[in-house]
Amino acid sequence: MEVVVxxxxxxxxxxxxxxxxxxxxxxxxxxxSKIDCEVLIDKITMRIKRWGTRHLSYADRVVLVNxxxxxxxxxxxxxxxxxxRVLKKTTICRNFLWEGKVGSNKSPLVAWDLVCRPKK
Numbered sequence: 001m002e003v004v005v006x007x008x009x010x011x012x013x014x015x016x017x018x019x020x021x022x023x024x025x026x027x028x029x030x031x032x033s034k035i036d037c038e039v040l041i042d043k044i045t046m047r048i049k050r051w052g053t054r055h056l057s058y059a060d061r062v063v064l065v066n067x068x069x070x071x072x073x074x075x076x077x078x079x080x081x082x083x084x085r086v087l088k089k090t091t092i093c094r095n096f097l098w099e100g101k102v103g104s105n106k107s108p109l110v111a112w113d114l115v116c117r118p119k120k
Contacts, residue, residue: 025079037086040076044069044089048096061097062115069093070116 008015019028019036024043026036051064070093076082092102094112 025076032080032083034083034085037076037082040072040082040086041089041092043072044092045102047072048092048102052096052101056100058097061100065093065097069096 004015007013019026021027024039026032026039028036047068051061056064073090073093090112094115095101095103097115
């Protein structure tokens, strides 16, 4: 314990505890739960709500989903193994693409796996 105190005095850093946030991502010693990933879902939902007030064309929504929303999701997925319940929340992106809103009951015109294919 003396070594930790000496190092903290020498460097000027204080001893921290887990969990904490680093660049908006929760850092923890255990596997992420659905509650830990609510920040990700809230981030995506808030962006859609901001964009939903504008009258965007389908092409504009495709660009926003591919270049912004799915990259936020991919960033988190590159760091953590996301829970299945969080992965199923990509319906938020699908609903925004087809309807321009967060929630929708309308069935999509094209299968989601076709939309998410990589560009050639």
